[in-house]
Amino acid sequence: MNNNTVYLPKKLPEALKILNSGKEKILPLAGGTTLLINPTENASYIELDGLNLNYIKSDKNNLSVGAMTTIGQLSVWPQAQKRAQGEPWNGLIRKCAIAIASTPNRNMITAGGNIVGLRPWSALPGVLLLLDGKIITAKGKIYPAKEFFSKLPKTILGKDIVTEIRIPLDNKDLIGGWKKFSLTSTDYPILSMGVLYKLKNKSTIENIKIVATGLTILPQRFIKTEKLLKNKQLTANTIKLLTKSLQDEAVISADIRVAKDYKREILGAIFLELINNKYNRGATEVAEKDKNK
Ligand SMILES: Cc1cc2nc3c(=O)[nH]c(=O)nc-3n(C[C@H](O)[C@H](O)[C@H](O)COP(=O)(O)OP(=O)(O)OC[C@H]3O[C@@H](n4cnc5c(N)ncnc54)[C@H](O)[C@@H]3O)c2cc1C
Numbered sequence: 001m002n003n004n005t006v007y008l009p010k011k012l013p014e015a016l017k018i019l020n021s022g023k024e025k026i027l028p029l030a031g032g033t034t035l036l037i038n039p040t041e042n043a044s045y046i047e048l049d050g051l052n053l054n055y056i057k058s059d060k061n062n063l064s065v066g067a068m069t070t071i072g073q074l075s076v077w078p079q080a081q082k083r084a085q086g087e088p089w090n091g092l093i094r095k096c097a098i099a100i101a102s103t104p105n106r107n108m109i110t111a112g113g114n115i116v117g118l119r120p121w122s123a124l125p126g127v128l129l130l131l132d133g134k135i136i137t138a139k140g141k142i143y144p145a146k147e148f149f150s151k152l153p154k155t156i157l158g159k160d161i162v163t164e165i166r167i168p169l170d171n172k173d174l175i176g177g178w179k180k181f182s183l184t185s186t187d188y189p190i191l192s193m194g195v196l197y198k199l200k201n202k203s204t205i206e207n208i209k210i211v212a213t214g215l216t217i218l219p220q221r222f223i224k225t226e227k228l229l230k231n232k233q234l235t236a237n238t239i240k241l242l243t244k245s246l247q248d249e250a251v252i253s254a255d256i257r258v259a260k261d262y263k264r265e266i267l268g269a270i271f272l273e274l275i276n277n278k279y280n281r282g283a284t285e286v287a288e289k290d291k292n293k
Helices: 012-019 088-098 111-116 124-130 153-157 223-229 236-249 260-275 278-291
Strands: 026-029 044-047 056-058 062-066 134-137 142-144 162-168 175-181 191-200 204-213
Touching (some): 124 175, 204 260, 223 236, 236 260
Antiparallel strands (some): 056 062, 134 162
């Protein structure tokens, strides 16, 4: 097998056979936005484009996203006409996708590449943690997002190919939100944060999941703060306490662009924005009244 070869398999078994064929460095090639910008010396590539992995499908149980689906496609899913009938998770996937990079980049970056080639700013892993997504591979393995992002996905995957992301639709009525913080709208984010929650009586959080990316290489859940928030009414005082809890719980690695304390402050500010929205205006009003006492 020669180095610097690009293989063009038409079927998954053929692609798997090439990937597992020898000691040479052979890498699956998806959108190429990491691989072709920083090419690995003497590597050969398996082009995944001919494997029919570009699709977004749903049935009554699951949303299935093929690994070669682009972030651009996710940023317009569901189509505008369908959005009027209500979007799953309040448009969480679309809001996350549209915040990634620029239009030309979004048209290249794939769902599979975004989760396997994990970077601190990779957004989809955060969304999959919120939505209990599963990662399906060509060897028939099914990894829950919690496991797949517990360490570098490449070490978990080995010589296998991600074919699909599957997301259960049973909780599609929950309210989702996603915010990115970056120096310019298309720059690599300093951090991003997502929430998925259920309200009762407009101002009480029945259940919530909170995730942030950009703090360390792995996406981070905030289990302690989530537990504190359960069944809490969002008064100004609880919001203050919870923001502090979130900032204390955050594990933040060094980042050459900004200080750790700066990230901690931003984290609190984004969290406030995410939970003060039109769905819990009641909560905002309670919080405002509280503040003015
Ligand atoms: C200017 C710029 C800004 C960006 N901003 C953001 C941002 O804000 N948020 C964000 O989330 N991302 C952002 N990205 C994208 C991110 O940094 C990666 O470039 C991207 O996620 C890689 O996806 P890809 O499809 O191009 O993968 P590739 O570059 O083709 O591959 C990446 C890695 O994943 C492996 N791989 C790919 N697909 C599979 C598969 N199906 N099975 C097994 N292995 C696979 C490859 O072998 C390789 O190791 C940005 C990129 C650029 C260039």
